[in-house]
Amino acid sequence: MTASGQLPRRCWVEIDLAALERNLKLIRASLPAQIKFVAVVKADAYGHGLHHVAARLMHAGADLFAVANVAEAMALRELSSDWPVLLLSPVLPDEDRYLADYDLAATVSSAEEVRRFDAVGRKAGKPVAVHLKIDTGMGRLGVWHTQAPALYAQIQAAPGVKLAGVFTHFSSADEDPAFTAEQRRIFLHALDSFTGFNPAGLFIHADNSAGLETAPERSVFNAVRVGLLQFGILPHPHSLLARVHTEPVFSFHTRVGLVKQLPAGTGISYGRTFVLQRDTKVAILTAGYGDGIARAASNRAQVLLNGRRCPVLGRVTMDQTIVDITDVPGPVSSGDPVVLVGHQAGAEISITEFSDWSDTIPWETLCSVTKRVPRLYRTALGV
Ligand SMILES: Cc1ncc(COP(=O)(O)O)c(C=O)c1O
Structure with a gap:
Protein backbone atom coordinates (compact mmCIF):
# COMPACT_ATOMS: atom_id res chain seq x y z
CA MET A 1 0.00 0.00 0.00
CA THR A 2 1.25 3.52 -0.77
CA ALA A 3 1.78 6.02 2.05
CA SER A 4 -1.32 7.94 0.92
CA GLY A 5 -3.32 4.69 1.10
CA GLN A 6 -2.92 4.77 4.88
CA LEU A 7 -4.27 8.30 5.29
CA PRO A 8 -7.68 8.90 6.86
CA ARG A 9 -10.44 8.96 4.24
CA ARG A 10 -12.00 12.25 3.09
CA CYS A 11 -14.25 10.80 0.39
CA TRP A 12 -14.59 7.14 -0.46
CA VAL A 13 -16.76 4.47 -2.00
CA GLU A 14 -17.63 1.23 -0.25
CA ILE A 15 -18.24 -1.85 -2.37
CA ASP A 16 -20.09 -4.74 -0.76
CA LEU A 17 -18.84 -7.80 -2.62
CA ALA A 18 -20.96 -10.17 -0.53
CA ALA A 19 -24.04 -8.27 -1.74
CA LEU A 20 -22.77 -8.60 -5.33
CA GLU A 21 -22.55 -12.36 -4.96
CA ARG A 22 -25.99 -12.54 -3.36
CA ASN A 23 -27.39 -10.42 -6.21
CA LEU A 24 -26.04 -12.77 -8.86
CA LYS A 25 -27.63 -15.72 -7.08
CA LEU A 26 -30.96 -13.89 -6.70
CA ILE A 27 -31.04 -12.94 -10.39
CA ARG A 28 -30.22 -16.50 -11.39
CA ALA A 29 -32.93 -17.81 -9.07
CA SER A 30 -35.47 -15.50 -10.76
CA GLY A 232 -28.36 -3.99 -6.90
CA ILE A 233 -29.74 -1.01 -8.79
CA LEU A 234 -33.10 -1.06 -10.54
CA PRO A 235 -33.19 0.27 -14.12
CA HIS A 236 -36.02 2.62 -13.14
CA PRO A 237 -37.71 3.45 -9.85
CA HIS A 238 -40.95 1.50 -10.46
CA SER A 239 -39.27 -1.54 -11.94
CA LEU A 240 -40.94 -4.92 -11.43
CA LEU A 241 -37.43 -6.20 -10.80
CA ALA A 242 -37.85 -5.03 -7.19
CA ARG A 243 -39.28 -8.54 -6.75
CA VAL A 244 -35.77 -9.97 -7.21
CA HIS A 245 -34.68 -8.20 -3.99
CA THR A 246 -31.16 -7.34 -5.06
CA GLU A 247 -29.35 -4.89 -2.79
CA PRO A 248 -26.99 -2.01 -3.58
CA VAL A 249 -23.32 -2.91 -3.79
CA PHE A 250 -22.10 0.70 -3.99
CA SER A 251 -22.25 3.44 -1.36
CA PHE A 252 -20.59 6.87 -1.43
CA HIS A 253 -19.23 8.64 1.63
CA THR A 254 -17.50 11.81 2.76
CA ARG A 255 -16.89 13.68 6.02
CA VAL A 256 -17.47 17.00 7.69
CA GLY A 257 -14.42 19.25 7.33
CA LEU A 258 -15.65 22.33 9.17
CA VAL A 259 -18.74 23.45 11.06
CA LYS A 260 -19.70 27.09 11.32
CA GLN A 261 -22.56 29.46 12.04
CA LEU A 262 -23.49 32.09 9.44
CA PRO A 263 -25.96 34.98 9.67
CA ALA A 264 -29.12 35.30 7.56
CA GLY A 265 -28.43 37.15 4.32
CA THR A 266 -25.06 35.47 3.67
CA GLY A 267 -24.50 34.28 0.09
CA ILE A 268 -23.13 30.75 -0.15
CA SER A 269 -20.37 29.52 -2.48
CA TYR A 270 -19.35 30.70 -5.98
CA GLY A 271 -21.82 33.02 -7.64
CA ARG A 272 -23.82 33.41 -4.38
CA THR A 273 -26.65 31.35 -5.92
CA PHE A 274 -28.07 30.65 -2.45
CA VAL A 275 -28.66 33.34 0.16
CA LEU A 276 -29.40 32.23 3.73
CA GLN A 277 -32.95 33.00 4.80
CA ARG A 278 -32.16 32.40 8.48
CA ASP A 279 -29.18 32.21 10.78
CA THR A 280 -27.77 28.87 9.69
CA LYS A 281 -25.34 26.26 10.93
CA VAL A 282 -23.45 24.91 7.92
CA ALA A 283 -21.02 22.04 7.43
CA ILE A 284 -18.33 22.15 4.78
CA LEU A 285 -17.91 18.61 3.42
CA THR A 286 -14.59 17.26 2.16
CA ALA A 287 -15.82 16.29 -1.32
CA GLY A 288 -16.94 18.12 -4.44
CA TYR A 289 -17.15 17.67 -8.17
CA GLY A 290 -13.50 16.62 -8.15
CA ASP A 291 -14.76 13.47 -6.44
CA GLY A 292 -18.06 12.87 -8.22
CA ILE A 293 -20.69 15.15 -6.71
CA ALA A 294 -21.95 16.74 -9.92
CA ARG A 295 -21.95 20.54 -10.07
CA ALA A 296 -25.38 20.22 -11.65
CA ALA A 297 -26.61 19.03 -8.23
CA SER A 298 -25.84 22.47 -6.71
CA ASN A 299 -28.75 23.71 -4.59
CA ARG A 300 -30.56 20.40 -5.25
CA ALA A 301 -28.75 17.47 -3.63
CA GLN A 302 -29.09 16.28 -0.06
CA VAL A 303 -26.74 14.30 2.17
CA LEU A 304 -27.21 12.24 5.33
CA LEU A 305 -25.65 13.41 8.58
CA ASN A 306 -26.62 11.75 11.87
CA GLY A 307 -29.39 10.05 9.87
CA ARG A 308 -30.94 13.42 8.91
CA ARG A 309 -31.23 14.79 5.36
CA CYS A 310 -29.29 18.03 4.89
CA PRO A 311 -29.71 20.18 1.77
CA VAL A 312 -26.75 21.30 -0.31
CA LEU A 313 -26.47 25.08 -0.26
CA GLY A 314 -25.10 26.95 -3.27
CA ARG A 315 -22.73 25.57 -5.85
CA VAL A 316 -20.83 22.34 -5.42
CA THR A 317 -17.13 23.22 -5.74
CA MET A 318 -14.17 21.10 -6.77
CA ASP A 319 -13.18 19.85 -3.32
CA GLN A 320 -15.92 21.05 -0.98
CA THR A 321 -19.68 21.08 -0.69
CA ILE A 322 -21.68 23.14 1.79
CA VAL A 323 -24.77 21.76 3.55
CA ASP A 324 -27.32 23.15 6.01
CA ILE A 325 -27.06 21.26 9.32
CA THR A 326 -29.20 23.60 11.43
CA ASP A 327 -31.84 20.91 11.98
CA VAL A 328 -29.50 17.99 12.57
CA PRO A 329 -30.02 16.53 16.05
CA GLY A 330 -27.00 16.23 18.31
CA PRO A 331 -23.54 17.70 17.97
CA VAL A 332 -21.78 17.81 14.60
CA SER A 333 -17.99 18.04 14.50
CA SER A 334 -15.16 18.03 12.02
CA GLY A 335 -14.50 14.44 10.96
CA ASP A 336 -18.09 13.19 11.27
CA PRO A 337 -19.21 10.76 8.56
CA VAL A 338 -21.60 11.89 5.83
CA VAL A 339 -23.44 9.63 3.40
CA LEU A 340 -23.89 10.82 -0.20
CA VAL A 341 -25.39 7.54 -1.46
CA GLY A 342 -26.36 4.76 0.90
CA HIS A 343 -27.78 4.20 4.37
CA GLN A 344 -27.19 5.98 7.64
CA ALA A 345 -29.10 5.52 10.90
CA GLY A 346 -32.23 4.20 9.20
CA ALA A 347 -32.27 6.83 6.43
CA GLU A 348 -31.31 6.21 2.80
CA ILE A 349 -30.33 8.14 -0.32
CA SER A 350 -30.50 5.90 -3.36
CA ILE A 351 -28.21 6.27 -6.33
CA THR A 352 -31.28 6.95 -8.47
CA GLU A 353 -32.21 9.91 -6.27
CA PHE A 354 -28.60 11.14 -6.23
CA SER A 355 -28.55 10.91 -10.04
CA ASP A 356 -31.86 12.75 -10.42
CA TRP A 357 -30.38 15.75 -8.62
CA SER A 358 -28.02 16.24 -11.54
CA ASP A 359 -30.45 15.11 -14.25
CA THR A 360 -28.52 11.96 -14.97
CA ILE A 361 -28.85 8.18 -14.60
CA PRO A 362 -27.20 5.72 -12.20
CA TRP A 363 -25.02 4.30 -14.99
CA GLU A 364 -23.43 7.71 -15.52
CA THR A 365 -23.15 8.49 -11.81
CA LEU A 366 -21.22 5.25 -11.26
CA CYS A 367 -18.82 6.16 -14.06
CA SER A 368 -18.39 9.70 -12.72
CA VAL A 369 -16.81 8.94 -9.36
CA THR A 370 -13.28 10.13 -9.97
CA LYS A 371 -10.05 8.27 -9.58
CA ARG A 372 -8.99 10.18 -6.48
CA VAL A 373 -11.80 8.43 -4.60
CA PRO A 374 -10.61 5.14 -3.08
CA ARG A 375 -12.84 2.09 -3.30
CA LEU A 376 -13.00 0.08 -0.07
CA TYR A 377 -14.06 -3.53 -0.44
CA ARG A 378 -16.15 -5.51 1.97
CA THR A 379 -15.44 -9.12 1.12
CA ALA A 380 -17.28 -11.22 3.75
CA LEU A 381 -18.78 -14.38 2.32
CA GLY A 382 -22.22 -13.61 3.70
CA VAL A 383 -24.35 -15.61 1.32
C1 LIG B 1 -24.52 -3.94 -25.27
C2 LIG B 1 -24.90 -3.86 -23.82
N1 LIG B 1 -25.43 -4.94 -23.24
C3 LIG B 1 -25.80 -4.95 -21.94
C4 LIG B 1 -25.63 -3.82 -21.16
C5 LIG B 1 -26.05 -3.88 -19.72
O1 LIG B 1 -27.13 -3.03 -19.48
P1 LIG B 1 -27.70 -2.82 -18.02
O2 LIG B 1 -26.63 -2.15 -17.23
O3 LIG B 1 -28.87 -1.93 -18.22
O4 LIG B 1 -28.05 -4.16 -17.48
C6 LIG B 1 -25.09 -2.67 -21.73
C7 LIG B 1 -24.94 -1.47 -20.92
O5 LIG B 1 -24.60 -0.40 -21.29
C8 LIG B 1 -24.71 -2.69 -23.10
O6 LIG B 1 -24.19 -1.62 -23.71
Whole structure:
Protein backbone atom coordinates (compact mmCIF):
# COMPACT_ATOMS: atom_id res chain seq x y z
CA MET A 1 0.00 0.00 0.00
CA THR A 2 1.25 3.52 -0.77
CA ALA A 3 1.78 6.02 2.05
CA SER A 4 -1.32 7.94 0.92
CA GLY A 5 -3.32 4.69 1.10
CA GLN A 6 -2.92 4.77 4.88
CA LEU A 7 -4.27 8.30 5.29
CA PRO A 8 -7.68 8.90 6.86
CA ARG A 9 -10.44 8.96 4.24
CA ARG A 10 -12.00 12.25 3.09
CA CYS A 11 -14.25 10.80 0.39
CA TRP A 12 -14.59 7.14 -0.46
CA VAL A 13 -16.76 4.47 -2.00
CA GLU A 14 -17.63 1.23 -0.25
CA ILE A 15 -18.24 -1.85 -2.37
CA ASP A 16 -20.09 -4.74 -0.76
CA LEU A 17 -18.84 -7.80 -2.62
CA ALA A 18 -20.96 -10.17 -0.53
CA ALA A 19 -24.04 -8.27 -1.74
CA LEU A 20 -22.77 -8.60 -5.33
CA GLU A 21 -22.55 -12.36 -4.96
CA ARG A 22 -25.99 -12.54 -3.36
CA ASN A 23 -27.39 -10.42 -6.21
CA LEU A 24 -26.04 -12.77 -8.86
CA LYS A 25 -27.63 -15.72 -7.08
CA LEU A 26 -30.96 -13.89 -6.70
CA ILE A 27 -31.04 -12.94 -10.39
CA ARG A 28 -30.22 -16.50 -11.39
CA ALA A 29 -32.93 -17.81 -9.07
CA SER A 30 -35.47 -15.50 -10.76
CA LEU A 31 -34.69 -17.04 -14.18
CA PRO A 32 -35.19 -20.51 -15.61
CA ALA A 33 -32.38 -22.82 -14.48
CA GLN A 34 -30.55 -23.24 -17.78
CA ILE A 35 -30.14 -19.51 -18.51
CA LYS A 36 -26.50 -18.41 -18.70
CA PHE A 37 -25.32 -15.21 -17.05
CA VAL A 38 -23.27 -12.72 -19.05
CA ALA A 39 -21.86 -10.25 -16.51
CA VAL A 40 -21.39 -6.79 -18.01
CA VAL A 41 -18.31 -5.37 -16.31
CA LYS A 42 -17.22 -2.65 -18.72
CA ALA A 43 -16.08 0.78 -17.53
CA ASP A 44 -14.23 -0.68 -14.57
CA ALA A 45 -17.28 -2.75 -13.65
CA TYR A 46 -19.50 0.34 -13.67
CA GLY A 47 -16.96 2.12 -11.46
CA HIS A 48 -17.04 -0.63 -8.83
CA GLY A 49 -13.53 -1.87 -9.72
CA LEU A 50 -13.09 -4.55 -12.38
CA HIS A 51 -10.56 -6.70 -10.57
CA HIS A 52 -12.53 -7.17 -7.35
CA VAL A 53 -15.91 -7.43 -9.05
CA ALA A 54 -14.83 -9.94 -11.68
CA ALA A 55 -12.99 -12.09 -9.12
CA ARG A 56 -16.14 -12.26 -7.02
CA LEU A 57 -18.36 -12.95 -10.03
CA MET A 58 -16.02 -15.75 -11.09
CA HIS A 59 -16.40 -17.20 -7.61
CA ALA A 60 -20.18 -16.85 -8.00
CA GLY A 61 -20.09 -18.60 -11.38
CA ALA A 62 -20.72 -15.95 -14.06
CA ASP A 63 -20.62 -17.71 -17.44
CA LEU A 64 -19.14 -14.95 -19.60
CA PHE A 65 -17.78 -11.44 -19.03
CA ALA A 66 -18.69 -8.59 -21.35
CA VAL A 67 -16.30 -5.63 -21.48
CA ALA A 68 -15.97 -2.68 -23.82
CA ASN A 69 -12.45 -3.02 -25.13
CA VAL A 70 -9.17 -4.88 -25.30
CA ALA A 71 -7.63 -3.04 -22.34
CA GLU A 72 -10.50 -4.13 -20.09
CA ALA A 73 -10.26 -7.68 -21.42
CA MET A 74 -6.53 -7.80 -20.70
CA ALA A 75 -7.24 -6.78 -17.10
CA LEU A 76 -9.61 -9.77 -16.88
CA ARG A 77 -6.93 -12.03 -18.30
CA GLU A 78 -4.81 -11.21 -15.23
CA LEU A 79 -7.47 -13.05 -13.23
CA SER A 80 -8.13 -15.92 -15.58
CA SER A 81 -6.44 -17.06 -18.79
CA ASP A 82 -9.51 -18.81 -20.17
CA TRP A 83 -12.75 -17.41 -18.70
CA PRO A 84 -14.88 -16.45 -21.73
CA VAL A 85 -14.70 -12.72 -22.49
CA LEU A 86 -16.74 -10.80 -25.06
CA LEU A 87 -15.77 -7.37 -26.39
CA LEU A 88 -18.94 -5.29 -26.78
CA SER A 89 -17.41 -2.33 -28.62
CA PRO A 90 -15.98 -2.48 -32.15
CA VAL A 91 -12.44 -3.82 -32.40
CA LEU A 92 -10.12 -1.42 -34.20
CA PRO A 93 -8.05 -2.89 -37.04
CA ASP A 94 -4.80 -2.37 -35.14
CA GLU A 95 -6.28 -4.27 -32.18
CA ASP A 96 -7.20 -7.40 -34.18
CA ARG A 97 -4.21 -9.47 -33.16
CA TYR A 98 -5.15 -9.24 -29.47
CA LEU A 99 -8.21 -11.36 -30.18
CA ALA A 100 -5.95 -14.34 -30.79
CA ASP A 101 -3.27 -13.39 -28.26
CA TYR A 102 -5.78 -13.14 -25.41
CA ASP A 103 -8.44 -15.56 -26.64
CA LEU A 104 -11.19 -12.93 -26.75
CA ALA A 105 -14.57 -13.06 -28.47
CA ALA A 106 -15.39 -10.13 -30.73
CA THR A 107 -18.70 -8.55 -31.59
CA VAL A 108 -19.29 -8.80 -35.32
CA SER A 109 -21.54 -6.39 -37.24
CA SER A 110 -20.08 -6.35 -40.75
CA ALA A 111 -18.58 -8.41 -43.55
CA GLU A 112 -15.37 -6.43 -43.24
CA GLU A 113 -14.98 -7.48 -39.58
CA VAL A 114 -15.55 -11.13 -40.47
CA ARG A 115 -12.81 -10.92 -43.12
CA ARG A 116 -10.38 -9.30 -40.68
CA PHE A 117 -11.05 -11.74 -37.84
CA ASP A 118 -10.94 -14.68 -40.24
CA ALA A 119 -7.44 -13.60 -41.26
CA VAL A 120 -6.37 -13.38 -37.59
CA GLY A 121 -7.75 -16.85 -36.83
CA ARG A 122 -6.11 -18.43 -39.86
CA LYS A 123 -2.77 -16.87 -39.02
CA ALA A 124 -3.00 -18.00 -35.38
CA GLY A 125 -4.08 -21.50 -36.37
CA LYS A 126 -7.07 -21.21 -34.05
CA PRO A 127 -10.41 -19.64 -34.97
CA VAL A 128 -11.38 -16.33 -33.35
CA ALA A 129 -14.65 -16.55 -31.40
CA VAL A 130 -17.33 -14.09 -32.52
CA HIS A 131 -20.79 -13.09 -31.35
CA LEU A 132 -22.92 -11.98 -34.29
CA LYS A 133 -24.80 -8.84 -33.30
CA ILE A 134 -28.10 -8.02 -34.97
CA ASP A 135 -29.43 -4.46 -35.04
CA THR A 136 -33.14 -4.82 -34.31
CA GLY A 137 -33.77 -1.14 -33.66
CA MET A 138 -30.97 0.31 -31.55
CA GLY A 139 -29.20 1.94 -34.48
CA ARG A 140 -25.78 1.40 -32.96
CA LEU A 141 -23.73 -1.80 -33.41
CA GLY A 142 -24.93 -4.90 -35.20
CA VAL A 143 -25.76 -5.86 -38.75
CA TRP A 144 -29.16 -4.55 -39.84
CA HIS A 145 -31.54 -7.45 -39.25
CA THR A 146 -32.53 -7.97 -42.87
CA GLN A 147 -28.85 -8.51 -43.73
CA ALA A 148 -28.15 -10.84 -40.79
CA PRO A 149 -28.70 -14.15 -42.66
CA ALA A 150 -26.01 -13.23 -45.20
CA LEU A 151 -23.52 -12.31 -42.49
CA TYR A 152 -24.33 -15.52 -40.63
CA ALA A 153 -23.59 -17.49 -43.81
CA GLN A 154 -20.30 -15.64 -44.26
CA ILE A 155 -19.26 -16.52 -40.69
CA GLN A 156 -20.14 -20.18 -41.22
CA ALA A 157 -18.01 -20.26 -44.35
CA ALA A 158 -14.95 -18.65 -42.73
CA PRO A 159 -12.57 -21.19 -41.15
CA GLY A 160 -10.73 -18.51 -39.14
CA VAL A 161 -13.80 -17.54 -37.09
CA LYS A 162 -16.07 -19.59 -34.89
CA LEU A 163 -19.57 -18.49 -33.96
CA ALA A 164 -19.90 -18.38 -30.15
CA GLY A 165 -23.08 -16.34 -29.82
CA VAL A 166 -25.80 -14.25 -31.42
CA PHE A 167 -27.25 -11.19 -29.75
CA THR A 168 -29.12 -7.93 -30.00
CA HIS A 169 -29.52 -4.88 -27.77
CA PHE A 170 -32.72 -3.13 -26.70
CA SER A 171 -32.95 0.62 -27.11
CA SER A 172 -35.88 1.32 -24.77
CA ALA A 173 -36.40 -1.69 -22.51
CA ASP A 174 -36.97 0.59 -19.52
CA GLU A 175 -39.59 2.78 -21.17
CA ASP A 176 -41.22 1.18 -24.21
CA PRO A 177 -42.35 -2.43 -23.72
CA ALA A 178 -44.12 -2.48 -27.11
CA PHE A 179 -40.97 -1.51 -29.00
CA THR A 180 -38.95 -4.00 -26.94
CA ALA A 181 -41.43 -6.76 -27.88
CA GLU A 182 -41.00 -5.75 -31.50
CA GLN A 183 -37.20 -6.00 -31.19
CA ARG A 184 -37.60 -9.48 -29.68
CA ARG A 185 -39.83 -10.50 -32.58
CA ILE A 186 -37.36 -9.19 -35.17
CA PHE A 187 -34.48 -10.96 -33.42
CA LEU A 188 -36.31 -14.30 -33.41
CA HIS A 189 -37.33 -13.85 -37.01
CA ALA A 190 -33.71 -13.21 -37.99
CA LEU A 191 -32.57 -16.36 -36.18
CA ASP A 192 -35.33 -18.33 -37.90
CA SER A 193 -34.10 -17.20 -41.28
CA PHE A 194 -30.50 -18.40 -40.78
CA THR A 195 -29.86 -21.39 -43.04
CA GLY A 196 -28.94 -24.44 -40.96
CA PHE A 197 -28.95 -22.53 -37.68
CA ASN A 198 -28.26 -24.64 -34.60
CA PRO A 199 -28.25 -22.71 -31.30
CA ALA A 200 -26.66 -25.60 -29.36
CA GLY A 201 -23.55 -24.42 -27.57
CA LEU A 202 -24.11 -20.77 -28.52
CA PHE A 203 -24.91 -17.83 -26.27
CA ILE A 204 -28.18 -16.32 -27.54
CA HIS A 205 -28.67 -13.09 -25.61
CA ALA A 206 -30.67 -9.89 -25.61
CA ASP A 207 -31.90 -9.00 -22.14
CA ASN A 208 -30.11 -6.27 -20.24
CA SER A 209 -31.41 -5.40 -16.76
CA ALA A 210 -34.55 -3.65 -17.95
CA GLY A 211 -35.14 -6.33 -20.56
CA LEU A 212 -35.59 -8.91 -17.80
CA GLU A 213 -38.70 -7.06 -16.73
CA THR A 214 -40.53 -7.65 -19.99
CA ALA A 215 -39.16 -10.99 -21.12
CA PRO A 216 -42.14 -13.22 -21.88
CA GLU A 217 -40.22 -15.38 -24.31
CA ARG A 218 -36.98 -15.28 -22.37
CA SER A 219 -36.73 -19.06 -22.38
CA VAL A 220 -36.01 -18.87 -26.11
CA PHE A 221 -32.86 -16.88 -25.36
CA ASN A 222 -30.47 -18.95 -23.32
CA ALA A 223 -28.47 -16.12 -21.74
CA VAL A 224 -29.03 -12.72 -20.14
CA ARG A 225 -26.56 -9.82 -20.33
CA VAL A 226 -26.79 -7.87 -17.11
CA GLY A 227 -24.96 -4.84 -15.78
CA LEU A 228 -26.86 -2.55 -13.46
CA LEU A 229 -29.08 -5.08 -11.69
CA GLN A 230 -26.15 -7.20 -10.53
CA PHE A 231 -25.00 -4.10 -8.65
CA GLY A 232 -28.36 -3.99 -6.90
CA ILE A 233 -29.74 -1.01 -8.79
CA LEU A 234 -33.10 -1.06 -10.54
CA PRO A 235 -33.19 0.27 -14.12
CA HIS A 236 -36.02 2.62 -13.14
CA PRO A 237 -37.71 3.45 -9.85
CA HIS A 238 -40.95 1.50 -10.46
CA SER A 239 -39.27 -1.54 -11.94
CA LEU A 240 -40.94 -4.92 -11.43
CA LEU A 241 -37.43 -6.20 -10.80
CA ALA A 242 -37.85 -5.03 -7.19
CA ARG A 243 -39.28 -8.54 -6.75
CA VAL A 244 -35.77 -9.97 -7.21
CA HIS A 245 -34.68 -8.20 -3.99
CA THR A 246 -31.16 -7.34 -5.06
CA GLU A 247 -29.35 -4.89 -2.79
CA PRO A 248 -26.99 -2.01 -3.58
CA VAL A 249 -23.32 -2.91 -3.79
CA PHE A 250 -22.10 0.70 -3.99
CA SER A 251 -22.25 3.44 -1.36
CA PHE A 252 -20.59 6.87 -1.43
CA HIS A 253 -19.23 8.64 1.63
CA THR A 254 -17.50 11.81 2.76
CA ARG A 255 -16.89 13.68 6.02
CA VAL A 256 -17.47 17.00 7.69
CA GLY A 257 -14.42 19.25 7.33
CA LEU A 258 -15.65 22.33 9.17
CA VAL A 259 -18.74 23.45 11.06
CA LYS A 260 -19.70 27.09 11.32
CA GLN A 261 -22.56 29.46 12.04
CA LEU A 262 -23.49 32.09 9.44
CA PRO A 263 -25.96 34.98 9.67
CA ALA A 264 -29.12 35.30 7.56
CA GLY A 265 -28.43 37.15 4.32
CA THR A 266 -25.06 35.47 3.67
CA GLY A 267 -24.50 34.28 0.09
CA ILE A 268 -23.13 30.75 -0.15
CA SER A 269 -20.37 29.52 -2.48
CA TYR A 270 -19.35 30.70 -5.98
CA GLY A 271 -21.82 33.02 -7.64
CA ARG A 272 -23.82 33.41 -4.38
CA THR A 273 -26.65 31.35 -5.92
CA PHE A 274 -28.07 30.65 -2.45
CA VAL A 275 -28.66 33.34 0.16
CA LEU A 276 -29.40 32.23 3.73
CA GLN A 277 -32.95 33.00 4.80
CA ARG A 278 -32.16 32.40 8.48
CA ASP A 279 -29.18 32.21 10.78
CA THR A 280 -27.77 28.87 9.69
CA LYS A 281 -25.34 26.26 10.93
CA VAL A 282 -23.45 24.91 7.92
CA ALA A 283 -21.02 22.04 7.43
CA ILE A 284 -18.33 22.15 4.78
CA LEU A 285 -17.91 18.61 3.42
CA THR A 286 -14.59 17.26 2.16
CA ALA A 287 -15.82 16.29 -1.32
CA GLY A 288 -16.94 18.12 -4.44
CA TYR A 289 -17.15 17.67 -8.17
CA GLY A 290 -13.50 16.62 -8.15
CA ASP A 291 -14.76 13.47 -6.44
CA GLY A 292 -18.06 12.87 -8.22
CA ILE A 293 -20.69 15.15 -6.71
CA ALA A 294 -21.95 16.74 -9.92
CA ARG A 295 -21.95 20.54 -10.07
CA ALA A 296 -25.38 20.22 -11.65
CA ALA A 297 -26.61 19.03 -8.23
CA SER A 298 -25.84 22.47 -6.71
CA ASN A 299 -28.75 23.71 -4.59
CA ARG A 300 -30.56 20.40 -5.25
CA ALA A 301 -28.75 17.47 -3.63
CA GLN A 302 -29.09 16.28 -0.06
CA VAL A 303 -26.74 14.30 2.17
CA LEU A 304 -27.21 12.24 5.33
CA LEU A 305 -25.65 13.41 8.58
CA ASN A 306 -26.62 11.75 11.87
CA GLY A 307 -29.39 10.05 9.87
CA ARG A 308 -30.94 13.42 8.91
CA ARG A 309 -31.23 14.79 5.36
CA CYS A 310 -29.29 18.03 4.89
CA PRO A 311 -29.71 20.18 1.77
CA VAL A 312 -26.75 21.30 -0.31
CA LEU A 313 -26.47 25.08 -0.26
CA GLY A 314 -25.10 26.95 -3.27
CA ARG A 315 -22.73 25.57 -5.85
CA VAL A 316 -20.83 22.34 -5.42
CA THR A 317 -17.13 23.22 -5.74
CA MET A 318 -14.17 21.10 -6.77
CA ASP A 319 -13.18 19.85 -3.32
CA GLN A 320 -15.92 21.05 -0.98
CA THR A 321 -19.68 21.08 -0.69
CA ILE A 322 -21.68 23.14 1.79
CA VAL A 323 -24.77 21.76 3.55
CA ASP A 324 -27.32 23.15 6.01
CA ILE A 325 -27.06 21.26 9.32
CA THR A 326 -29.20 23.60 11.43
CA ASP A 327 -31.84 20.91 11.98
CA VAL A 328 -29.50 17.99 12.57
CA PRO A 329 -30.02 16.53 16.05
CA GLY A 330 -27.00 16.23 18.31
CA PRO A 331 -23.54 17.70 17.97
CA VAL A 332 -21.78 17.81 14.60
CA SER A 333 -17.99 18.04 14.50
CA SER A 334 -15.16 18.03 12.02
CA GLY A 335 -14.50 14.44 10.96
CA ASP A 336 -18.09 13.19 11.27
CA PRO A 337 -19.21 10.76 8.56
CA VAL A 338 -21.60 11.89 5.83
CA VAL A 339 -23.44 9.63 3.40
CA LEU A 340 -23.89 10.82 -0.20
CA VAL A 341 -25.39 7.54 -1.46
CA GLY A 342 -26.36 4.76 0.90
CA HIS A 343 -27.78 4.20 4.37
CA GLN A 344 -27.19 5.98 7.64
CA ALA A 345 -29.10 5.52 10.90
CA GLY A 346 -32.23 4.20 9.20
CA ALA A 347 -32.27 6.83 6.43
CA GLU A 348 -31.31 6.21 2.80
CA ILE A 349 -30.33 8.14 -0.32
CA SER A 350 -30.50 5.90 -3.36
CA ILE A 351 -28.21 6.27 -6.33
CA THR A 352 -31.28 6.95 -8.47
CA GLU A 353 -32.21 9.91 -6.27
CA PHE A 354 -28.60 11.14 -6.23
CA SER A 355 -28.55 10.91 -10.04
CA ASP A 356 -31.86 12.75 -10.42
CA TRP A 357 -30.38 15.75 -8.62
CA SER A 358 -28.02 16.24 -11.54
CA ASP A 359 -30.45 15.11 -14.25
CA THR A 360 -28.52 11.96 -14.97
CA ILE A 361 -28.85 8.18 -14.60
CA PRO A 362 -27.20 5.72 -12.20
CA TRP A 363 -25.02 4.30 -14.99
CA GLU A 364 -23.43 7.71 -15.52
CA THR A 365 -23.15 8.49 -11.81
CA LEU A 366 -21.22 5.25 -11.26
CA CYS A 367 -18.82 6.16 -14.06
CA SER A 368 -18.39 9.70 -12.72
CA VAL A 369 -16.81 8.94 -9.36
CA THR A 370 -13.28 10.13 -9.97
CA LYS A 371 -10.05 8.27 -9.58
CA ARG A 372 -8.99 10.18 -6.48
CA VAL A 373 -11.80 8.43 -4.60
CA PRO A 374 -10.61 5.14 -3.08
CA ARG A 375 -12.84 2.09 -3.30
CA LEU A 376 -13.00 0.08 -0.07
CA TYR A 377 -14.06 -3.53 -0.44
CA ARG A 378 -16.15 -5.51 1.97
CA THR A 379 -15.44 -9.12 1.12
CA ALA A 380 -17.28 -11.22 3.75
CA LEU A 381 -18.78 -14.38 2.32
CA GLY A 382 -22.22 -13.61 3.70
CA VAL A 383 -24.35 -15.61 1.32
C1 LIG B 1 -24.52 -3.94 -25.27
C2 LIG B 1 -24.90 -3.86 -23.82
N1 LIG B 1 -25.43 -4.94 -23.24
C3 LIG B 1 -25.80 -4.95 -21.94
C4 LIG B 1 -25.63 -3.82 -21.16
C5 LIG B 1 -26.05 -3.88 -19.72
O1 LIG B 1 -27.13 -3.03 -19.48
P1 LIG B 1 -27.70 -2.82 -18.02
O2 LIG B 1 -26.63 -2.15 -17.23
O3 LIG B 1 -28.87 -1.93 -18.22
O4 LIG B 1 -28.05 -4.16 -17.48
C6 LIG B 1 -25.09 -2.67 -21.73
C7 LIG B 1 -24.94 -1.47 -20.92
O5 LIG B 1 -24.60 -0.40 -21.29
C8 LIG B 1 -24.71 -2.69 -23.10
O6 LIG B 1 -24.19 -1.62 -23.71
